[in-house]
Amino acid sequence: MANRFFEGAAHAAAYAKFRPHPPLSLVERIQAEPLKAAADVGCGSGQSTELLSPYVKEVTGLDVSEAQVMEARKLNKYPNVSYKVSPAETLPFSDKSLSLVTSCQACHWFDMPAFYKEVDRILVPGGILALYGYLFPKPIHENSGDELYSLIDHVSNFL
Numbered sequence: 001m002a003n004r005f006f007e008g009a010a011h012a013a014a015y016a017k018f019r020p021h022p023p024l025s026l027v028e029r030i031q032a033e034p035l036k037a038a039a040d041v042g043c044g045s046g047q048s049t050e051l052l053s054p055y056v057k058e059v060t061g062l063d064v065s066e067a068q069v070m071e072a073r074k075l076n077k078y079p080n081v082s083y084k085v086s087p088a089e090t091l092p093f094s095d096k097s098l099s100l101v102t103s104c105q106a107c108h109w110f111d112m113p114a115f116y117k118e119v120d121r122i123l124v125p126g127g128i129l130a131l132y133g134y135l136f137p138k139p140i141h142e143n144s145g146d147e148l149y150s151l152i153d154h155v156s157n158f159l
Contacts, residue, residue: 012067016045016075035099039122041088041115042106046072046081053078056100060093062086089114093122105133 035056040049043061045068052059061083063069072083086092088103088110101119103110119129 009067009070012045012065012071016047016071037098038100038102039091039093039098041091041101041103042109043072043083043104044068044106046075046083048102048104049081049083050076050078052100052102053081056080058082060084062088062091064088089118091118091122095121096124098122098127099124100128100130102130102132107131108133 037058038052038056038060040046040052040059040061043049043063044065046061049059049061049072057080059078059081061069061072061081063072063083063085064087066085069083069085076083084092088107101123107115123129
């Protein structure tokens with residue numbers, strides 16, 4: 001992670017207590033069939049990571065903050081979920097080893113070009129990268145970014 005504001009133990013405990021959990025419908029939307037392995041990057045204290053547990057055989061939550069990872073481990077109730085300390089830009093996975101990489105409310109802290117390079121390295125062909133947060137979504141598509149942003153801005157005027 002390029003920024004490291006979440007490293008204190010007290011902050012990690014407060015983060016675990018007060019950060020909202022993403023809705024289960026989000027995982028149901030991005031998950032089409034049972035997956036072998038997934039990573040939740042910038043996992044904090046594990047709110048998003050735990051949602052993947054029923055849908056993925058092996059889930060790894062990663063965060064640059066050791067305090068956040070310790071808090072996530074303390075709260076973990078799922079045998080198929082583990083947590084590791086790792087920056088988003090150098091992920092501890094073999095090439096083409098994951099079906100899904102997620103990041104909930106965290107990618108704004110990443111060095112995005114380096115993160116995308118890592119995701120490209122670790123995702124299997126046809127794998128999914130899902131970046132989500134609590135604000136209005138801004139989808140990214142290789143060939144339609146400007147058109148999508150324009151449409152979202154137009155629709156936002158009516159919300």
